[in-house]
Amino acid sequence: MEDSQSEPQRIIRRHHRERKELQARIQGMKNSVPKSDKKRRKQLLLDVARLEAEMEQKHQQELETFRESFPGDGNLDSVTEDLSKMNLENQPPRQSRAQRRRERRAALERVRQERMAKAEMEQQASFRRDEEEKLAAILRAKNLELKDMPADGHCMYRAIQDQLAFSVTVESLRKRTANYMRKHVDDFLPFFRDPDTGDAYSRQDFLSYCDNIVLSPSWGGQLELRALSHVLQTPIEVIQADLPAVVIGVEYSRKPLTLVYLRYACNLGEHYSSVRPFKAAAAASRQ
Template sequence: MEELLAKHRKEQKDLQGRITQKKKSATKKTRKGVNDECDRLQRELSERHQAEIAQLNGEPSQPVDGFEDLSLAGESDGTPGETTTHQADEKNHNTSNSTSSPQVPATESETVPAPAARTKKPNRQKARLARRAAEQAAQAEVAAEEAAKQTDYRGNERDAMNAVFKRLNLKEVEINPDGHCLYSAVAMQLDESGVGLRPDPKRIVLQSPSQARVDTVTSPKHDGYRAVRTVTADYIADHREDFEAFMEEPFDDYTRKIKLTAEWGGQLELLAIAKAYGVDINVIQADGRIEKIESGETDGDEDENKKKAIWLAYYRHSYGLGEHYNALTRQS
């Protein structure tokens, strides 16, 4: 029985696959015919399965015809295969009138089909659910195949970054991806390198409102981005001729967004930070390149300049919000 049921399940699964393909290829004109054909195939398979189960259980799968008494034993003279007409008539008479005989008359057997031979009406709701499940499985399989063919940009980016970190003996520090990531990563490293969040007055003199924003920072790792944003905006404003040509919006609107909003920072902001704080900034790209933004510091102390250098990891695909910067520190 288990083998038969397994065979039935396989045939049902194969039929569902055929039905799905037929319905996918159907057009408006052929859809009704295709649906009717699919229902017919489903009904025929169900009937055949029921008949096979009935046959395996020893139940008749169709009305059973009556059988004549084909006994070959003769009673008059003991000769096999011979009976007298009187004996045959008497036997038939006794058989038809016997109330204790378990045999069923031929006419009754012909008119009353066996219960196992009755075919149930197909359950259309179950058929629809089965078709829907088959279609969803086919769609999931197609989606999985397409996904397997696509380039894993996130995985490739992570692998390339990790290889560079290992080669340069760098440790990555996760920065919250909230729009302030560039400034937060810089603030953390300015504090740890000893440069601090207050720029050298020889490079930029902050006005009172800006100085107040820098002085009210409670923690370089948590709100240090406010100080770096303020210094960046003021440095760009003080060197307007060096930056305005690269902007795609009004200059004052651009600097206001840097100072007061969570607008993302980029190449112009990195250059302003390097100049304002006198630090070199090294940005590791996903393709393994290292982009260096120089501060122009020429004090001649190479070791000291290395200590002040800031390292950033720039991601394009690994974070849900888009472009992102993480901080990098030297392994001890």
């Protein structure tokens, strides 16, 4: 008796699952036929109607067979009614036409943003490759090659550190740079401006900037290179891909320290690297 009471539930749930599977199959059939192909779409509608009718007939026959086997079992009707209600309750709320339009616009905007981001990444990669090729040619002519530094905000100081013949820490270079700039405010303040507007900063702004050189991994630039050339009493040569090399501290007679300035090496912005003797040239000189 227990088996006969649970059988209606098994039948109705299987029917429900088979209808869902058929709908998924029908959706796949619809997706495979272009809307512009009217002949195939017409045939598709006929095929869909046939499949639905065949399944409905099959389910009705199975239910009739069960009723004939258990004529006194009223459980089938109640289970069918309960599952029918459950199916209705599980349907998602219908969206308004305006909501569908908003969702389509949002989806299109996401696609547009993704395409723009991909295009920017591809353009950045192209600029990076072009810059690397130009710099490699410039450095090869000097029997040098790029020696990359970590992109951690200290890259300029690390490149200077790498070029020096004596041992010094990045922290020491930062501190000595800031101290020199504080002692020579009037030499640096005229060149200390907002990079976007060109407006001059105040003296207090400049002193706060010097504090940040020591207290944070702030990027270094031309002002810091000028200070370092005075601190080290050494020229600093900066090689670039699309502009002539710049030498800071030409008043000093020592051999210049050589840095490479890259615009596109890092996604976050500009980057400084060091150089070293070109491997092939160094190997040939040892032979």
